[in-house]
Amino acid sequence: MEKPATIKDIAKRLNISLSTVSRALRNASDVNSDTKKAVMALSEELNYQPNKLALSLRQKQTHTIGVIVPNLDYVLSLMVRGIDEVALEAGFTVMVCQSNESFGREILNTRRLLESLVDGFIISVSSESKSFEHFKKIQERNLPVVVFDRVTPHLTAPSVRIDNEEGGFIATEHLIEQGYKRIAVLAGPENLGVSNSRMDGYLNALKKHKIKKDPALIVHCDFNQDYAYFATLELLAMKKRPDAIFTISDRMAIGAMLAIKKKGLRMPEDIGLVGFNNEPVTSLVTPSISSVDMPSFELGKAAAKLFIETMHNKENMDLEEKVLKPKLIIRESSQKLPIRK
C-alpha cells in the first residue's frame, strides 16, 4: 500500500537537503561521514530504491537492451538465455520481441522498442526481411546495434555468428566421406544469409572433392518442416534421385526424414541425411539424425558482450565480426561406414 520511499522522504526525515542525500547515496565525496551513515541507515530502513524512470529521464539512458528474434525455438531461446546472462550481469535489462519471421512485425517491434527508449539493439533478422531500412533508422539515431546468428551483409554492424560456411562444409564432406555420391541440399529462402553461407560450404566441399555441382540438387524452400517434406518428395521422385541430403536446419531435416520414410527408403543405407542446429529432437527420432552443432548459449553471451563493448566505444570501434566454430555430431542417419578407430 505505502509508496516506495524517495530521496525527498529521506531528506525530510533527516532534515537535510535533497542534494546531500543524493550525494550521500552514491559517490559519497563531499559529504560528512556521519550524515552519510545516517542517510545510509535510513535508506536501509525505508528500503529505498532509486526510481529508475527518473534516473533514465535525467541521464538519457535506460539500461535496457532491445532484442529482436524471429522466434523462440530451441536454438534461439538458448541464445537469448546467453544474452540475458551477460546483460543482467552488466546491469542491463533485456526486452525480447519475437518477429515471428514476419517483416511487418519486425518493423513494429523496432518501433516499439525505440519508443521504449532502449539503449540499443541485439538483432537476429527475420527470414522474410529483404529491406533493412528500419534497422538503419536505429543507427541513424546513433544507437548501438549488434546482429547475431542471422546476420546480413546489408546491415553494417558488429556481428556474432557461427561459421556457417564451415558448417555446411563439414556436413557435406562427411557425407562424401561416407560414400554418398549425389548429395542434395535443402536450403532456405534465397535472401537468408545463413542459408546461403551453409550452401556455400556445401559447394566448397563438392569442389574440394571434385564433384560436379548439379543445380537440380539444390532446392530452396521455406524454413519449415512441411515445405521440406514436399521438397524432399520431389527430390526423391527424380529419375536420378540423390543418395544424400543436407538440410540447412533440423526442422527441414525432420521434414526430409518423414518424406524419406514415406517413400520407404532407409537411412543411412539408401540415403544419407544431415541437419543443422543439433536440436534435441535429432537424437530422439529413428533413425537419429546427424546434425551440425553450434554453441548457441555461448553465441548469445558473445553477442551481449559485443553489444556492451560497442556501446562503450561507439564511434571508433571497427566493425567487429565474431565467428564461432560449429561441429558435426554424427548419428545414424549418415553413418554408413563402420566407425574408424
Next chain:
Amino acid sequence: MEKPATIKDIAKRLNISLSTVSRALRNASDVNSDTKKAVMALSEELNYQPNKLALSLRQKQTHTIGVIVPNLDYVLSLMVRGIDEVALEAGFTVMVCQSNESFGREILNTRRLLESLVDGFIISVSSESKSFEHFKKIQERNLPVVVFDRVTPHLTAPSVRIDNEEGGFIATEHLIEQGYKRIAVLAGPENLGVSNSRMDGYLNALKKHKIKKDPALIVHCDFNQDYAYFATLELLAMKKRPDAIFTISDRMAIGAMLAIKKKGLRMPEDIGLVGFNNEPVTSLVTPSISSVDMPSFELGKAAAKLFIETMHNKENMDLEEKVLKPKLIIRESSQKLPIRK
C-alpha cells in the same frame, strides 16, 4: 544524430506555450482548431514521439508487464507469444524473465522487474519454489498479479490454467480403456501443483474404474528427461512391473520411452505410454507418443486478458480462476485396440 523532438521544440517553433501543445496533441479539448492543426502538422514534420519515460514518471505507470516463466520450452514460449499478442494490442510492453526453474533466480527476477517499475506481473512459478514471499511482496505494493499454467494454492491471485486433473483423468482412463491393468504414473516434484493435480486425475480414473491404487506405481522425480529415464528403469525392474505409464510431461515421456526401448519392450503391445503437453516431438519419435494437448497460445492470451481486467478493477475483483480444457491426442504408444468407428 539529431535528438528526438520534444513538446518544447514545437511550442517554441509555433510561439505558443507548452500546455497548449500538450493539449493539442491529446484530448484536444479546449484548443482552437487552427492551432491544433498547426501543432499536428509540425509534430508530424518533426516526427514527434512522446517521451515514454517522462510520461511514466508523471503518471506513475509504465505500461509494462513483467512476465516470469520457469523456462522457454515449446509450451511456455507459445504461451508467452499469446501474452505478447494481447498485451501489445492493449498498449502494454512485456518484459520476459526466465527463472530457469531456480528459486533464487525467481526472486532476483522479481526484484529486477520491480525496480523496472512494471505495472504488474504475470507469473508461472518455478518447480523449485516452495516459498512465495517474494510474490506476496508484489501484492503488498498493490500491483496486480496473475498466475498462469503453473499455479499454486499458496498464492492468492487470479489465475489461468488448464484443467490438469481432467488431463490426468482422460490420459489414465484412455489407458484403462485400452486394457492396461497396472498403470504407473511418473509425477514431478511433490510441491509442484500441476503435477499433483494431474496425479489426482490419475487417481480419480483408477477409482472410477475400481482399480486399486498401488503406491509402488506412483513415482516422483525431477521434471526432466534423465530422471524420468532412470525412474522408468526402476519401474520396469519391479517383480510385477507396470504395463502402462502416464507421465505428467512429455520430457518425462521421452525419458520413459528411451528406458522402455532400452529394456527391449514394445509400445503399445508390452507397455502403454501417455505424456502431457503434446510437444511436436511426441509425433516424431517412434513409436509416436500419445499426449494430452493443451491450448497454450490461448492460455497465454487469456492470462494477459485477465491481467488487464484485474488491473482495471483492482480491488473489487473476485479472484477469478479461468480453467481451459485439455484434450487427449492418441498416438501409437498407447493405441493397443483397433480404432473404433
Next chain:
DNA sequence: TTCAATTCCGGCAACGATACCGGCAACCAT
C-alpha cells in the same frame, strides 16, 4: 587578526511531460 583553503551543504535548474488554476477576451442576457 586576517585571509585563504578546505569541508560540507543547500538552492536552483533541468530531464519531458501533464494537471490544475486562473486570466483575458468576446459574447449574450439582463
Next chain:
DNA sequence: ATGGTTGCCGGTATCGTTGCCGGAATTGAA
C-alpha cells in the same frame, strides 16, 4: 452598463533524480 458564461490559452507545480554553483562554517597559516 454590468455580470456571468464560454472559448482559448499561459503559468506554474510536479514526478524523482542529479549536476552545477555558490555560500557558510571551520580550520590553518602567516
